Amino acid sequence: MTPDSPRRTYHHGDLRQAVLAAALDVIATEGPGALSLRDLARRAGVSHAAPAHHFKDRTGLLTAIAAQGYDLLAEALAGAPGLRERGVRYVRFAAAHPAHFQVMFQPDLYRDRADDAELLAAKARASAELRAGAATLAPDPSAARDAGIAAWSLAHGFSTLLLTHNLDDPLGGRDPGEVFRTLTGLLGSGQLPATEGE
Structure with missing residues (x-):
């Protein structure tokens, strides 16, 4: 729905999704700083107070987006065979959900996770899926945790470079x-291609 479209009548539950969709569009094109509940209400064709009924404020909206993003990430990672494939799915998640990705990893944008049960549960599901990929790498839980951090750093860094067009x-x-997938295979084998002059 464009900003100039006629007003729509929303059934119960549709407004929340319409505001979330409009917010994701704004974040993807202009960044989280451009979000305004009043503007989103205008885009959705409803009164300026309607979004506040579902999200209370801008922080509440960003918290809902972060929770939704972590749920989507958990679904994307579920059942992936091994750490490398979880990394591939992580990168593909970021490419498919750039607005969620921008918000999820900026906790200063949303409510503290201890204050929002939905966000806390979604984040726990995504974390469990990330940890599951690293659990088989080493018998020592501490070593497996460190391997997981390294793998997450690689996937997250690649995803961030991808989304910033670098x-x-x-x-x-x-x-x-x-x-x-190819990059992680090269790193794992220690056979990175030689650069000029080597």
Whole structure:
């Protein structure tokens, strides 16, 4: 629905999803700082007070987006065979849900997780899926945790570079998930291609 579209009548539950969808559009194009409940109400064709009924305030809206993002990430990672495939799915999640990704990892934008049960539960599900990939890497839980941190750092860093368009030229139109899979294979084998002059 464009800002100039006629007002729609929303059934129960539709308004919340419409505001979330409009917010994700704004974040994807302009960043989280551009969010305004009044503007989102205008985009959804409802009174300026209607979004506050569902989210209370801007922080509540961003908290809902973060919770939804962690749920989507947990679903994306579930059942992936091994840590490398979880990394590939992480990268593909970021590419498919750039607005969620922007909000999820900026906790200063939303409510403290201890204050929001939905966010806390969603984050716990995503964390459990991330940890499950690392659990088989080492018998020592501490070593497995550290391996998981390293793997997460690699996938998150790649995803961040991807979303900020720093990988546009290096990828040259190739599928980011496949490039990430190849990259982790090269790192795991210790056979990174030689650079010029080596």
